[in-house]
Amino acid sequence: MMVVALALAVFGVLMILLAAVGLLRLPDVYMRCHAAGKAATLGVCCVMLGAAAGIGGGGSLVRALLTVVFLFVTIPVGAQLIARAALRNGARPHPKTRLEKTDEIS
Amino acid sequence: MMLDAYLPRILEVLLGIVMLAMALAAVRLLRGPTRADRAIAMDVLVIAAVAGVALMAWRVDAVALLDVAVAVAMVTFISAVALAWYLERRGKP
Numbered sequence: 001m002m003v004v005a006l007a008l009a010v011f012g013v014l015m016i017l018l019a020a021v022g023l024l025r026l027p028d029v030y031m032r033c034h035a036a037g038k039a040a041t042l043g044v045c046c047v048m049l050g051a052a053a054g055i056g057g058g059g060s061l062v063r064a065l066l067t068v069v070f071l072f073v074t075i076p077v078g079a080q081l082i083a084r085a086a087l088r089n090g091a092r093p094h095p096k097t098r099l100e101k102t103d104e105i106s
Numbered sequence: 107m108m109l110d111a112y113l114p115r116i117l118e119v120l121l122g123i124v125m126l127a128m129a130l131a132a133v134r135l136l137r138g139p140t141r142a143d144r145a146i147a148m149d150v151l152v153i154a155a156v157a158g159v160a161l162m163a164w165r166v167d168a169v170a171l172l173d174v175a176v177a178v179a180m181v182t183f184i185s186a187v188a189l190a191w192y193l194e195r196r197g198k199p
Binding site for chain 1: 116120142146175179
């Protein structure tokens with residue numbers, strides 16, 4: 001049990017580090033929203049479940065599940081809202097991006 | 107078991123990695139060319155803080171600290187929506 005919890009926590013922490021590296025290294029704001037919206041969600045949910053399993057007991061599991069459900073819904077929505085705001089403000093994508101339908105989106 | 111003896115040290119190392127991720131996100135928050143970059147960096151910073159609070163709750167074995175993680179996770183969405191709303195109303199990125 002403790003091994004599973006620790007494996008979840010290690011995987012989640014590495015995913016959060018990956019999201020931060022992507023935030024720093026990716027070339028434009030849309031790719032950064034992509035890194036923040038997916039890797040960070042998976043990472044924080046794994047860390048919460050791992051911590052709840054490590055502490056043990058029903059109360060911690062309920063809190064962790066509440067947080068996981070809420071974060072799975074809200075973090076991608078927030079990242080998408082910020083990317084849409086950047087698009088409507090005319091932030092330029094990376095020059096190698098293949099633009100196809102951005103005019104219809106905005 | 108061997109793992110139980112080393113568990114506090116392992117959790118402290120994981121907390122250090124989370125702090126490294128927060129430092130990288132803070133660099134993007136300070137440098138970010140557009141306001142949307144700063145907003146998304148703030149989002150990742152708070153998400154990493156939630157993970158750090160969860161790890162800290164495990165380290166000191168306190169369920170009450172998980173409540174902090176729940177509350178901060180719920181405030182994050184409000185801040186992201188408010189920042190996006192503010193960005194859409196202003197002109198330049």
